Amino acid sequence: MQESPVRKIIPIVPEEEVSLYEAQKKLYPRSVTGLFARWRWFFVFLTQLVFYGLPWLEWGQRQAVLFDLGARRFYLFGVVLYPQDFIYLTGLLVISALSLFLFTAVAGRLWCGFTCPQTVYTEIFLWIERKVEGDRSARMRLDAEPASARKLLKKGTKHFLWIALSLWTGFTFVGYFTPIQTLWAEAFTLSFGPWEWFWVNFYALATYGNAGFLREQVCKYMCPYARFQSAMFDRDTLIVSYDAARGEPRGARSRKADLSTLALGACVDCTLCVQVCPTGIDIREGLQYECIGCAACVDVCDTVMDKMNYPRGLIRFSTQNAMAGQWSKAQLWRRVRRPRVLVYSAILVALCVGLLWSLLERTPLKVDVVRDRAALSRIVAGGKLENVYRLQIMNATEQPQRYRITASGLEGLALASESEVDIGPAESRWVPVRLQIGYGSAAPGSHAIEFNVGDVAGESHVSEKSIFLVPR
Amino acid sequence: MSDFTGNFWSVYVAVLTLVSIFACLLLLWITARKKITASVDNTTGHVWDEDLREMNNPMPRWWMWLFVLTIIFALGYLVAYPGLGSYKGELGWTTHGEYTDEVEKANKELAPLYAQFTAKPAEVLAGDPAAMAVGERLFMNNCAQCHGSDARGSKSFPNLTDGDWLHGGAPAKLVETITLGRQGNMPPMAAAVGTPDDVKNVAHYVLSLSGSPHDSLRSQLGKAKFTACAACHGMDGKGNQALGAPNLTDDIWLHGWGEQAIVSMVNNGKVNAMPGQAGKLTEAQIHVLSAYVWGMSNKTATLANARP
Numbered sequence: 001m002q003e004s005p006v007r008k009i010i011p012i013v014p015e016e017e018v019s020l021y022e023a024q025k026k027l028y029p030r031s032v033t034g035l036f037a038r039w040r041w042f043f044v045f046l047t048q049l050v051f052y053g054l055p056w057l058e059w060g061q062r063q064a065v066l067f068d069l070g071a072r073r074f075y076l077f078g079v080v081l082y083p084q085d086f087i088y089l090t091g092l093l094v095i096s097a098l099s100l101f102l103f104t105a106v107a108g109r110l111w112c113g114f115t116c117p118q119t120v121y122t123e124i125f126l127w128i129e130r131k132v133e134g135d136r137s138a139r140m141r142l143d144a145e146p147a148s149a150r151k152l153l154k155k156g157t158k159h160f161l162w163i164a165l166s167l168w169t170g171f172t173f174v175g176y177f178t179p180i181q182t183l184w185a186e187a188f189t190l191s192f193g194p195w196e197w198f199w200v201n202f203y204a205l206a207t208y209g210n211a212g213f214l215r216e217q218v219c220k221y222m223c224p225y226a227r228f229q230s231a232m233f234d235r236d237t238l239i240v241s242y243d244a245a246r247g248e249p250r251g252a253r254s255r256k257a258d259l260s261t262l263a264l265g266a267c268v269d270c271t272l273c274v275q276v277c278p279t280g281i282d283i284r285e286g287l288q289y290e291c292i293g294c295a296a297c298v299d300v301c302d303t304v305m306d307k308m309n310y311p312r313g314l315i316r317f318s319t320q321n322a323m324a325g326q327w328s329k330a331q332l333w334r335r336v337r338r339p340r341v342l343v344y345s346a347i348l349v350a351l352c353v354g355l356l357w358s359l360l361e362r363t364p365l366k367v368d369v370v371r372d373r374a375a376l377s378r379i380v381a382g383g384k385l386e387n388v389y390r391l392q393i394m395n396a397t398e399q400p401q402r403y404r405i406t407a408s409g410l411e412g413l414a415l416a417s418e419s420e421v422d423i424g425p426a427e428s429r430w431v432p433v434r435l436q437i438g439y440g441s442a443a444p445g446s447h448a449i450e451f452n453v454g455d456v457a458g459e460s461h462v463s464e465k466s467i468f469l470v471p472r
Numbered sequence: 473m474s475d476f477t478g479n480f481w482s483v484y485v486a487v488l489t490l491v492s493i494f495a496c497l498l499l500l501w502i503t504a505r506k507k508i509t510a511s512v513d514n515t516t517g518h519v520w521d522e523d524l525r526e527m528n529n530p531m532p533r534w535w536m537w538l539f540v541l542t543i544i545f546a547l548g549y550l551v552a553y554p555g556l557g558s559y560k561g562e563l564g565w566t567t568h569g570e571y572t573d574e575v576e577k578a579n580k581e582l583a584p585l586y587a588q589f590t591a592k593p594a595e596v597l598a599g600d601p602a603a604m605a606v607g608e609r610l611f612m613n614n615c616a617q618c619h620g621s622d623a624r625g626s627k628s629f630p631n632l633t634d635g636d637w638l639h640g641g642a643p644a645k646l647v648e649t650i651t652l653g654r655q656g657n658m659p660p661m662a663a664a665v666g667t668p669d670d671v672k673n674v675a676h677y678v679l680s681l682s683g684s685p686h687d688s689l690r691s692q693l694g695k696a697k698f699t700a701c702a703a704c705h706g707m708d709g710k711g712n713q714a715l716g717a718p719n720l721t722d723d724i725w726l727h728g729w730g731e732q733a734i735v736s737m738v739n740n741g742k743v744n745a746m747p748g749q750a751g752k753l754t755e756a757q758i759h760v761l762s763a764y765v766w767g768m769s770n771k772t773a774t775l776a777n778a779r780p
Contacts, residue, residue: 017507022530221532374618375626390612390621417622430612432621 024217026143029126030136030275034299036113043114044123052168055175060398067177073426079359080396080426084366091355098351102344104229106336107238107317112226113294118218121169121211122278125162132158136275162212163204170204216279220290230289235320236335240295242273242284242315243323250284255308266314270304273297273315283315364396365403365460366428367453377469384436386416387468393421393453394428402456405433409449410468412437420456435468444472482557489556493546500539579754586756594643594759598767607764610757614749615765623768628727628744635769636724640713646762651755653748656716660741664700674698675734681709682723 057064059077066075074081081088103110113119133139133154145151174196175183186192192200210218219226233239247267259266267284274282276297279290283297301315322332372388380386395401402422407413416434423429435449447468454461508516510528518526553561589603597603612621618629625631630638638656639649665671673694678701679686698709704717711719718726727737727744749758 016510018510018528018530020503020506020508020530021533021536023533217532217534221535372616372621374629375620378624378626380624386624388620388622388624390616430608430621432616432623434622434624 025280027216027280028136028139029278031130032276032296032299034302036295036299040114040123040294044120047115047120052172055172055180063179065176066179069177080398082366082394082396088359095351095355098344098348101232102348104232105237105341105344108233109229109293112292118210119292119294121207122215125211128161129158162208166204166208169207170200173203174199219279219292236338238317238319239287240283240291240293240298240315241318241323247314266310268304268308272300272304276300363460363462365462366394366396367462367464368392369451369464369466371466377471379439383439385439385470386434386436389433389466391431391433391451392428393423393431395423395426398425400424403453404456406452407435407449408452410437410442410447412441413449442470444470479558486557486559493543497543500536504536589760590756594763594766597763603760604764607760610761611764614753630726632765633768634724636719636722637713638716638718641769643762643766646765647758650758650761651748651750654716654746656744658737658742660739661700662739665697665738670697671735671738674738675731678720678734681721684723
């Protein structure tokens, strides 16, 4: 008998009829400890310390970080920003985007796996879930149980804690936009305003729903970053990789068995990597779009390798090139310094320095000039020609200021209205200003002039262009 | 014209909206029932252009329920709010109604503030910095368009700071002016005055009243003809605030200075109007504005009143 060279593969799972819509499969991620889990908890604490703590900080007589949308003043420690300072937000967003490019080019979806609020809150919610209901297998058993007082108590406790944390999160969020001390006092008498009620509950509901129920669905179906980050990968990007060359063929074996005598790879097929995965994928099938790079599978596989006395790193952060070429660590890290990464870094550093510099060098004074439109020009007593302007003078300091107004650009141009104005702290005011020149001292038409406004102490100074009209 | 009076378009829009919504629902129902064959390699078996295969990546089911929710929301919205053609909606909501509600709400919120202001007479209020800050904003938003940001007006728009009043500058008069507006009417007087030369002579007489440069011979001749003007402006030319007739002796020329401007005014007359603000501003706002305007030409009195 001769064996046929081409073997026909008979699929184990036959073709099946499936719906166009997929029911969510509930995941029970197993808890995991290890290097990357510790890093994730570090970032959970760091981000949440900042988020929950920042609104409580005081700066002088006010909240250190407060976005007062009603008054259109944005307080950031010592800085008072006006809506006119929107460019800083643009700068911040550009820096955020570039950082995302850089981190993704170097090490894939680091943001997703460690600091994204979706991951962070899911991690916290999972921790609560584990404390109340137990780990993966206990949770699966509990869900399979028929309803009972014990089940109700456990589920009730979990949801109570989830909702409490969500409400606290919603409360903190609103505390960035309305003074949190006042809000805290209002919380005891339940006397929030209508919008405060809405946003506390809306943000709480979003936290509860996203971290408690939607979880990986957010990353898989809703998040745009998830999809476009893969466009920033290249073959030298560090991704969570399964070393198939070392691991296959996978299979169960006795712990005492000697690997060299078995016809098996290092993978013991314990499926722990699948059980810990927050998005429910099997990393051994290679890079998949669902992978958020959290490295839970790396941690858990290392513990198994330790137990088996095999070297660690069957699943590890590595690059496609390194995997294909069996590179050493040094070779792999050398490729991190590739032009793409260097260019991203250079632009990022330049932007950060630029933004910081402009924030430090910022003049805490803004001036807008609006010419009166009804009367273009008028002749007044004393043979003078007069133009009228409105100057919006915005004091971006937290002290009352006295500003001096001067104008230049035309022979004999003089201010006929008061030249000094007082503006209160973080206030803005419209000031009518009259400019005069001698009748006939300038040709008919439009002349470019400049307003100069500065505080009396001479610390800040702003020039604004306008025109002076001389009638024909 | 029938486009605007008939109800064809209303019905058309309503039917189109409802048909679209139910078409969406139908599409959802069909796709929810449809089954496709997925192979082991997670493709649907559909192949185009030789090797382009369609993957089986189903939508999550909860997403479909979101679609259903939006449809339920849409139907609820269309019952409550105007959206189906000319149907007004059960809530009777209109943009105009919302605007009026907001104005009413703002007025209610500001009522205690304005109550403090209306309790004081305008002369005292002019020395109150808080009231004047409000007055300044009211002036900038409602008056500065014509009278200028500095209230000094321009040609045909009176200067409010010079103490020269066409209709009187007492606070009560100012309230009247702001509330009801004013209509200044100078009729064409050429026929009453006489020949074009007479008009020119009257012009020189008028110039002489304020001591402006003039031809004294023409002025002498014009004096007799001024009787035609005296009915309103008075024999002495000092005007009449009851009629809104300007004082011709104070060297303030609202519509232009010089022989030519005066001749043209006598020949053609002029109608000049200030619109009433009764519908736009509340009584309390007008009270604050009158104090602000009064204060501009009564600086010394204001300072005296401001002293405790």
